Amino acid sequence: xxxxxxxxxxxxxxxxxxxxxxxxxxxxxxxxxxxxxxxxxxxxxxxxxxxxxxxxxxxxxxxxxxxxxxxxxxxxxxxxxxxxxxxxxxxxxxxxxxxxxxxxxxxxxxxxxxxxxxxxxxxxxxxxxxxxxxxxxxxxxxxxxxxxxxxxxxxxxxxxxxxxxxxxxxxxxxxxxxxxxxxxxxxxxxxxxxxxxxxxxxxxxxxxxxxxxxxxxxxxxxxxxxxxxxxxxxxxxxxxxxxxxxxxxxxxxxxxxxxxxxxxxxxxxxxxxxxxxxxxxxxxxxxxxxxxxxxxxxxxxxxxxxxxxxxxxxxxxxxxxxxxxxxxxxxxxxxxxxxx
Numbered sequence: 001x002x003x004x005x006x007x008x009x010x011x012x013x014x015x016x017x018x019x020x021x022x023x024x025x026x027x028x029x030x031x032x033x034x035x036x037x038x039x040x041x042x043x044x045x046x047x048x049x050x051x052x053x054x055x056x057x058x059x060x061x062x063x064x065x066x067x068x069x070x071x072x073x074x075x076x077x078x079x080x081x082x083x084x085x086x087x088x089x090x091x092x093x094x095x096x097x098x099x100x101x102x103x104x105x106x107x108x109x110x111x112x113x114x115x116x117x118x119x120x121x122x123x124x125x126x127x128x129x130x131x132x133x134x135x136x137x138x139x140x141x142x143x144x145x146x147x148x149x150x151x152x153x154x155x156x157x158x159x160x161x162x163x164x165x166x167x168x169x170x171x172x173x174x175x176x177x178x179x180x181x182x183x184x185x186x187x188x189x190x191x192x193x194x195x196x197x198x199x200x201x202x203x204x205x206x207x208x209x210x211x212x213x214x215x216x217x218x219x220x221x222x223x224x225x226x227x228x229x230x231x232x233x234x235x236x237x238x239x240x241x242x243x244x245x246x247x248x249x250x251x252x253x254x255x256x257x258x259x260x261x262x263x264x265x266x267x268x269x270x271x272x273x274x275x276x277x278x279x280x281x282x283x284x285x286x287x288x289x290x291x292x293x294x295x296x297x298x299x300x301x302x303x304x305x306x307x308x309x310x311x312x313x314x315x316x317x318x319x320x321x322x323x324x325x326x327x328x329x330x331x332x333x334x335x336x337x338x339x340x
Contacts (some may be wrong), residue, residue: 067113074198083190099181108167129171145179212276215286226258250316269299275338285309292335
């Protein structure tokens with residue numbers, strides 16, 4: 001509660017108006033919101049047998065992969081838009097996204113997800129661009145859209161793993177990617193759970209390392225100064241700063257407010273999707289370091305920190321603090337380094 005003052009106009013006994021300064025109470029309600037991921041809440045209530053079952057289902061994504069891997073690599077780190085409601089990147093309104101978008105370079109080969117028949121090949125200028133639909137004859141269809149080139153024709157029989165098209169940027173698209181939909185018995189399914197991801201043989205397998213320029217010493221000094229100014233700030237899941245952070249909001253705040261990179265608030269996975277992976281031997285101060293499976297979620301990348309050299313990172317732990325990336329916990333969950 002605060003005591004504030006204001007000027008009020010009053011009327012005296014003779015009917016003359018006059019002003020007076022009066023005090024009044026001003027009440028401010030401070031609210032702290034704390035959230036817990038639903039999967040973590042459930043996991044903590046399970047017994048040992050239930051946890052084993054849960055971990056198997058999470059690792060296998062329910063063991064109901066109706067569609068094989070559309071690429072020769074782990075594509076999970078390259079998901080740029082998920083299944084469900086979103087703000088349309090072109091039209092700007094809220095729409096349901098019936099598939100997932102996987103951002104890979106133009107010309108990347110797209111593989112058939114199962115043995116079947118090509119039921120549709122076409123071009124939709126205001127939507128899918130070049131697209132292919134394959135049916136497995138058992139009620140499952142896979143749609144591959146925004147292709148650069150299509151290498152099959154309608155009515156053709158294909159086998160799982162056959163190259164059917166290449167990644168492109170055709171139709172209503174803002175960049176090269178594959179839009180992938182899965183339909184079973186007329187019902188759309190979330191491809192994250194029903195398509196082989198490629199991570200089953202190693203989460204970081206298939207990463208395509210690049211040669212993005214590391215920060216200069218001057219740039220890192222600016223970034224580092226912003227990061228250390230928040231040491232000791234509390235960790236709150238879902239917080240946006242500056243009085244509390246979670247791992248992704250801390251990194252986004254530091255990059256954005258230092259002026260080094262206009263990183264909007266997103267998840268650790270969302271940050272990784274914007275970076276170029278760099279080999280650990282090429283890690284440089286100012287790069288980001290990503291970790292996986294630090295809690296139960298469908299995302300591959302679940303935690304992110306700012307690498308500051310010397311085997312250390314600054315991250316939103318409990319609270320914002322330094323950490324040794326060679327500690328056993330972080331090594332067991334290490335995924336990749338990345339830079340903008």
